[in-house]
Amino acid sequence: MQLFNNWIKISMAKRERDNQTTVTEFVLLGFKTLPDFQIILFVVFLVVYIVTMTGNILIVAVIMSNHHLHKPMYYFLENLSVLETCYTSTILPRMLASFISDYHRISFTGCFLQFYFFAFLAGAESYLLSAMSYDRYVAICKPLHYVTIMNGKLCAQLSVASWITGIVASAFTTFFASQLVFCGPNEIDHFFCDYTPLLMLSCSETQQTEMVMTVLGSACTLPPLLLTLVSYVCIITTILRVPSNTGRSKAFSTCSSHLMVVTIFYGTLIIVYLLPKTDTLRDLNKVFSVFYTILTPMINPFIYSLRNREFKEALRKSISKFLPLRGTLEIQPQ
Numbered sequence: 001m002q003l004f005n006n007w008i009k010i011s012m013a014k015r016e017r018d019n020q021t022t023v024t025e026f027v028l029l030g031f032k033t034l035p036d037f038q039i040i041l042f043v044v045f046l047v048v049y050i051v052t053m054t055g056n057i058l059i060v061a062v063i064m065s066n067h068h069l070h071k072p073m074y075y076f077l078e079n080l081s082v083l084e085t086c087y088t089s090t091i092l093p094r095m096l097a098s099f100i101s102d103y104h105r106i107s108f109t110g111c112f113l114q115f116y117f118f119a120f121l122a123g124a125e126s127y128l129l130s131a132m133s134y135d136r137y138v139a140i141c142k143p144l145h146y147v148t149i150m151n152g153k154l155c156a157q158l159s160v161a162s163w164i165t166g167i168v169a170s171a172f173t174t175f176f177a178s179q180l181v182f183c184g185p186n187e188i189d190h191f192f193c194d195y196t197p198l199l200m201l202s203c204s205e206t207q208q209t210e211m212v213m214t215v216l217g218s219a220c221t222l223p224p225l226l227l228t229l230v231s232y233v234c235i236i237t238t239i240l241r242v243p244s245n246t247g248r249s250k251a252f253s254t255c256s257s258h259l260m261v262v263t264i265f266y267g268t269l270i271i272v273y274l275l276p277k278t279d280t281l282r283d284l285n286k287v288f289s290v291f292y293t294i295l296t297p298m299i300n301p302f303i304y305s306l307r308n309r310e311f312k313e314a315l316r317k318s319i320s321k322f323l324p325l326r327g328t329l330e331i332q333p334q
Contacts, residue, residue: 022182023108023201024107024108025111026108027186028191028193029104029188029190031191033283039100042099045092045294048092049096051298052092052298055300056301057081058301059077059081059301059304060081062311063077073135073139074311076158083125087125087293088293088297091294094114095191111188111198112178114193115192115198118170118293119166119220122220123220127166127224129261129265130224130228131159133227133262134231136231136235136255138150140235140255166220169219173216177195177213179209180206185201186201188201194289221269225266228262239252257303261300268289268291269292
């Protein structure tokens, strides 16, 4: 973090030495084009934030408190829930504040900090989802070797590698973006500091920075996406060879939840970054950005919990342990 702040200070000092008019803060326009719906949007996104935090924290608590859930699949799910909690908290709190106040400004350093954490968590999620798809591939395609392949050491290595990849890639991306010169205007037509609107505001040459960001962005999305696709091609091929309908249904149910999450995450992410950057499609881009930054972390707990019998049973047992305790406390003599 200190290194990141030093980068920002050095960048700003360099601009001042060059006697350039620099931007010291940005204005996040967000959804100001809908002035009559600010309170409604505040309520909606507040509910989304509460549900997201509650659902993901509940998943972590249930997995940690139930020893029979200490398996590779739930280990990765626990990591994903922690990541989603951080991911949502990077964007939503400030977005909620903008709905109920006229203050839409964010400092230069604050903007790039938000961009850094967003890029870091998005990159880490891509690789974590691919690790989860590999886990499902081994479980279905190599069931006899599952225990030996997906041991605790490999699971830890895959998780740590996912987090580190996101941290390193976003550090380089943020560093190069912070070297751009911003001399006005300073209005970002988005609800968070994303790299595309930042590049559009720069008054310096952005070709080299765009190339670096494209390479790093591709490195954080294409390899894990390809690994996920290959894993599911093998999974579906194996499932189709299962002779009984019951067997096929049982095999597919073990990976359908993850497949849904992957489809939503990558689908909206690809649409956002492949859509032409025109004024006409800017609002549509913003809507799809809401899907992968805000709605996906909210629906993940529902997808994994409601479609997983083992997790639902663990949740029921956890609740049943709590209820008797609460009843006992209520009847204690005064």
